[in-house]
Amino acid sequence: MRCPFCKDNNDKVIDSRESTDAFVIRRRRECLACGRRFTTRERIDETPLRVIKRDEAREEFDRRKILSGMITACQKRAVSMQDLEEITQRIEEKLLDGPEREVTSRTIGSMVMKELKKLDKVAYVRFASVYKNFESPEDFAEIAGEVIADAKEKSAKGKKAAKPAEDVRKLPPSGAAESPAK
Numbered sequence: 674m675r676c677p678f679c680k681d682n683n684d685k686v687i688d689s690r691e692s693t694d695a696f697v698i699r700r701r702r703e704c705l706a707c708g709r710r711f712t713t714r715e716r717i718d719e720t721p722l723r724v725i726k727r728d729e730a731r732e733e734f735d736r737r738k739i740l741s742g743m744i745t746a747c748q749k750r751a752v753s754m755q756d757l758e759e760i761t762q763r764i765e766e767k768l769l770d771g772p773e774r775e776v777t778s779r780t781i782g783s784m785v786m787k788e789l790k791k792l793d794k795v796a797y798v799r800f801a802s803v804y805k806n807f808e809s810p811e812d813f814a815e816i817a818g819e820v821i822a823d824a825k826e827k828s829a830k831g832k833k834a835a836k837p838a839e840d841v842r843k844l845p846p847s848g849a850a851e852s853p854a855k
């Protein structure tokens with residue numbers, strides 16, 4: 674197996690396991706040249722994963738769209754590439770390992786939103802504004818209000834809330850982010 678980092682062709686399998694539904698066998702590998710680790714998967718049925726877009730058109734799943742959508746939403750935020758890579762990895766694995774071979778862009782968008790909500794409230798609102806196709810300031814106010822309410826609830830519970838309320842109000846009403854899977 675070719676290493677995705679250094680392209681060397683020597684590796685050893687360090688762990689092998691079937692996913693819960695046994696459609697997929699994952700192998701954790703370590704490159705013998707550079708020492709980095711990566712995962713390969715074998716599907717029993719070889720059917721590629723396809724994404725159903727809003728207009729019902731199908732296209733092949735592309736993890737880079739998830740990543741680039743999040744990068745845009747996280748511009749000028751204190752979010753590391755590693756965090757975004759990890760989220761992309763989690764979502765990708767969930768999708769690739771599942772039994773479904775077609776997934777709607779809406780489902781993927783929801784998964785991204787759920788992750789961003791935990792990571793950075795501003796990025797979450799930006800992403801949501803594009804993904805949910807906000808058309809009016811009211812749409813925007815609604816989701817911003819939801820984030821603020823969440824934060825208030827958290828601080829009321831005595832947990833440390835990460836001051837999202839002010840940040841959210843500074844956002845422009847139309848998102849600068851790009852939808853990940855349109």
Ligand SMILES: [Zn+2]
Binds near residue numbers: 677679705
């Ligand atoms: Zn390598």
